Amino acid sequence: MQVVVLDNGLVSCGEHSYQLLLEVGGALSQRGISYRVFGMKGMDAAVIRDIGATPWFTRSLYWGYRRRYPSRPNIISDSLAMARDFVKGQRSFSEKDTWRVLNEIYQRDLARLPADVWRRDNIVVVPGISQNQILGLVQHLLSLPLGALPKVICQLMFTPNWTPWDRSGERGAAYYRQAFDLARELIGKSLFFTTENDALAEIYVRQFGIKTTLLPIAMRAAQAQPNRDGRARFGFFGYSKSEKGFHLLPDAIEICRARNLPVDFVIQIQHSNWERETVEAERKLRRLSGIEIVEGVMGSAEYAQRTNAVDVTLLPYDPQRFGLRGSGLYTEAVAAGRPVIAARGIYAAAGIESGVAEGEIFAPYTSAALADAIERLLPHLAESQGRAARSAHEFANQHSGEAYVDALLKLVKSADSTPEA
Secondary structure (H helix, E strand, C coil): CEEEEECCCCCCCCCHHHHHHHHHHHHHHHCCCEEEEEEECCCCHHHHHHHCCEEEECCCCCCCCECCCCCHHHHHHHHHHHHHHHHHCCCCECHHHHHHHHHHHHHHHHHHCCHHHHCCCCEEEEEEECHHHHHHHHHHHHCCCHHHCCEEEEEECCCCCCCCCCCCCCCHHHHHHHHHHHCCCCECCCEEEEECCHHHHHHHHHHHCCCCEECCCCCCCCCCCCCCCCCEEEEECCCCCHHHCHHHHHHHHHHHHHCCCCEEEEEEECCCCCCHHHHHHHHHHHHCCCEEEEECCCCHHHHHHHHCCCCEEEECCCCCCCCCCCCHHHHHHHHHCCCEEEECCCHHHHHHHHCCCCEEEECCCCHHHHHHHHHHHHHHHHHHHHHHHHHHHHHHHHCCHHHHHHHHHHHHHHHHHCCCC
């Protein structure tokens, strides 16, 4: 048996699956299970070195097909949408063309893989898949001998209305439904779906009747290092985009400054200069004093040092666009015993409400409400850190590489022991 990971979101050390694969690869090696990883063409040399990944896929999970002309059937609505995007300084993307083109390319990339990837005794893992790949995967599997297929396990990482360009889609549910209907004879036999949390699982059961198994985000265990100088350090890490609330930071920081709150901020700036809201937020941040800016992608050692040197992790993710998806940063913070601040309506906020995580929730989705949450947490920060530290070990064990591999093997064993109808 070999575990084969197909990850067309793996490009750099900044991707969430980079840390995941480091941990999972280590857990597999300890058990004597061989594995291979296929990532994006053009991936960073560090990813190839650290994980042994093979550059393979020609389009990223996060790529979108840019609309150049209005489509004839929807010429009026498309023209209006393109005009609105132009005024807002945003690129205009075609949901339909992205779905069509990316599924076709993904299917071709899968067909080009070495034939032994699809051996019956293998476990093929897709750590993240969307409506723009799932149909291509199903069509490829149906082109192979059904009795000789490996177990293929896909992590449904997004809500159905997610798009790669940080705006809610309108067609995603229909595209998922089409793929699930086509895959009916494969599901539960050679094709399996997982989610990172119960909230996402409920969405797929309710909308599509697809039952999923929980597959945790795997993260390296670390320990938060609370600051002792009387000033609290709040950190924002990861990709800088409005979907993750990057645009809320400048005004929230200015409000904290105006209130003379004893807080400092560490902000990672990592983006591709295509979203005007993000570009403008970066300009504002660079004009503010007292902010430690982290430039670009961090290696694993620097990433661990930076994230664990803050007292609180900021997760101001957009409830509408980010929704109930899991977050590697949330998982890392809770596993390290670090409080978080999260927007009401995202999964991290649900974790605070249920007592799994420590921190504060803010609403409405504004910079002022974010600043208010920071101010509310400060008087109780030490107590919050203490509670977070006490529950960190158990949570970390549930999100280790070992736990991830256990979940994979349990799913495969359960499928093998289930008699076919």
